[in-house]
């Protein structure tokens with residue numbers, strides 16, 4: 001049984017999506033702790049309701065990042081996790097923390113990286129006038145919102161969108177791709193180097209393009225040539241398989 005530690009700062013909807021998928025799909029994994037850097041967060045309340053073990057390491061006033069992160073790393077390590085999942089964890093992590101959990105530290109960012117790293121990605125996307133926006137799950141590298149990309153979901157930017165409506169559309173996509181990526185990591189289906197992640201094929205696919213209305217619990221290959229004839233407002237994910 002693999003052990004997962006989830007780090008949160010606020011709302012915790014991705015944490016719930018992962019916890020739900022883990023339970024419903026019977027992953028060979030257990031969420032051993034949900035750790036928040038702030039007390040009194042929705043994520044902690046929901047985690048407790050789900051019966052998950054919670055911890056708080058309050059970062060209020062923690063100006064010495066190296067010191068705080070060293071304590072956090074010790075706390076996380078105490079649970080002996082195979083995987084550390086950042087789910088709306090809003091602090092920048094020190095290089096020492098990233099290095100300590102290299103290859104087993106994963107994050108979701110609400111943009112199609114490398115576009116729009118950092119804060120307010122939806123506002124950045126609207127200001128740039130892009131027509132396609134989305135979310136990215138990636139292994140965490142030292143660079144902010146950098147590291148090998150595991151999966152991306154694209155959603156349209158619609159006329160009349162504001163930050164809230166766009167964020168809501170992206171968040172629905174996040175809740176589909178983050179559990180999928182975490183499951184692949186748990187099942188050790190991913191090969192990665194410093195830049196690239198490959199999903200090991202289960203049925204001989206070489207390229208998949210998946211639409212969420214076709215995506216139930218597992219990605220469905222829809223065409224090696226990447227042809228996608230589905231409606232423009234159907235979020236899609238795409239990736240290479242070998």
Ligand code: GRF
Nearest residue numbers: 011012013014088108109110
């Ligand atoms: C998500 O949009 C995620 O991509 C970003 O922070 C937000 C967290 O939302 N890193 P939640 O706490 O999972 O609801």
